[in-house]
Amino acid sequence: MTDHVLYERDGHIVTLTLNQPELRNPVSDDDMVDAILAALVRLENDPDARVAILTGAGSAFSSGGNLKKMASGDGLASASPIKTRRNYLTGIQRLPRAFAALEVPIVAAVNGPAIGAGCDLACMCDIRVAGESAKFAESFVKLGIIPGDGGAWLLPHVVGHAKAAEMALTGDIVDAAEALRIGLVSKVVPDAELLDAARAYAARIAANPPQAVRMTKRLLWEARQASLETVLQLSAAMQALAHTTSDNKEAMTAFLEKRPPQFKGQ
Secondary structure (H helix, E strand, C coil): CCCCEEEEEECCEEEEEECCHHHCCECCCHHHHHHHHHHHHHHHCCCCCCEEEEEECCCCCECECCHHHHHHCCCCCCCCHHHHHHHHHHCCCHHHHHHHHCCCCEEEEECCEEECHHHHHHHHCCEEEEECCCEEECCHHHHCCCCCCCHHHHHHHHHCHHHHHHHHHHCCCEEHHHHHHCCCCCEEECHHHHHHHHHHHHHHHHCCCHHHHHHHHHHHHHHCCCCHHHHHHHHHHHHHHHCCCHHHHHHHHHHHHCCCCCCCCC
């Protein structure tokens, strides 16, 4: 059996690849959830990792839920509502919690359809780059269900409430050009150039002091729901740490000496 998530590091950039192309990379099954979580733990604890790219093997980024299992009653849903609730809490809902806790930035390279939970998975990442064949849909309503994976929180934080409501209430597909227009993705490129474009974003992030990058990501996520005062307090505390790092001193010295900085993550 192949690994459900491939982990490859090139310098300071890690590429995570959802690796069930024959199923179009669904993310609702426990084995895939476990594999993604294991990859995120490895990423967070990899001392040489400064940024990651998340993509899908084959022609799809992620089809979201495994519809065959859902139809057969072997998926998240159970005859018991209590058991179904537990299945979500201890299953797919572990993903948004893990992505929210992660401090290493992730660039989603959306190489094809990102449907339902696949769309929400892309929204868990910090930046999204799409190939021209990418398609997005918050399509739960089409199946008579709701975004059980946290999409009702994730999508509005990316595209705003009105557009998120349109996507979630209609379930309609959004193509790559529309995704760019509404801010769901930062860039659209020809499919053959997708990973190069994602790596270019990742390289720009990896070039910065890694501890400052991690703390900045933490602040951005906390600011989604915290008050201004809370964010100011967190910013002051983190800035006190940042000022003590050797990378801060190196950045200022390199600027004054007009040379490229050499950051060590310390």
